[in-house]
Amino acid sequence: MPTDRVTVSLDEETKETLQELTDRTGESQSQLIREALGFYAANFDSAHASDSDHLQTYYEMLSTGEHVLLDIDLLHALLNQFDDPAERDEEVLEMIDQVAQYHAQEYADRFDSLEGVLDWLALCGFLTVRRAEKGSFHVVFPSESVRWLMIRFIRGSIADLPFEIEIEESLSKVLMRERAE
Known part of the structure; x- marks a missing residue:
């Protein structure tokens, strides 16, 4: 089990999101944070590439159901x-x-x-x-x-x-x- 501890201040929206995820997955908050950091690290370059604006646009186009x-x-x-x-x-x-x-x-x-x-x-x-x-x-x-x-x-x-x-x-x-x- 990891032994390093990090304290994080959460705004209300992030706190609610974390609670919803723990309820949905049954995972601990620590496990969800570890997974989120791993996902962010794996996708860091994509999220910060010059095409990241395009990725956001694609997400918006697809998530509204207007495009496929x-x-x-x-x-x-x-x-x-x-x-x-x-x-x-x-x-x-x-x-x-x-x-x-x-x-x-x-x-x-x-x-x-x-x-x-x-x-x-x-x-x-x-x-x-x-x-x-x-x-x-x-x-x-x-x-x-x-x-x-x-x-x-x-x-x-x-x-x-x-x-x-x-x-x-x-x-x-x-x-x-x-x-x-």
Whole structure:
């Protein structure tokens, strides 16, 4: 049994959390503190890395139930139904546009530039963005079907923002430019 003792002052919230954990686990307070320190030490680098803000954002996105983790192969399997433009289901296209319109309302309060929207979608894993000249961005998508979906989504989701976009598609990437309205 460890013999070193440490005295810690707990605020009310931490005290309640510790009590809840001891009640739930049946472990002693000392054991829970040892486990918590071990967990913190094991995850210290991740918690303090430059991407730790992203980890917090991912946690918030997932914990609210608004977003889900989705295997990339499953995403591609779902999007394969859109490969042939002639066979795209109008009802599904309308649903995609409805989701984009909903996000347009959300984005109107959140973003004021194409850069903000693209950075958010990059964080979500839909694309990679590289800044070119001011207001211009090279955008790369993981597949042709994701590219098709996200260009449609971006066009719809920026409808309430104070700019328009120009899109130039090349073989492997897309150039997007922000234009003032």
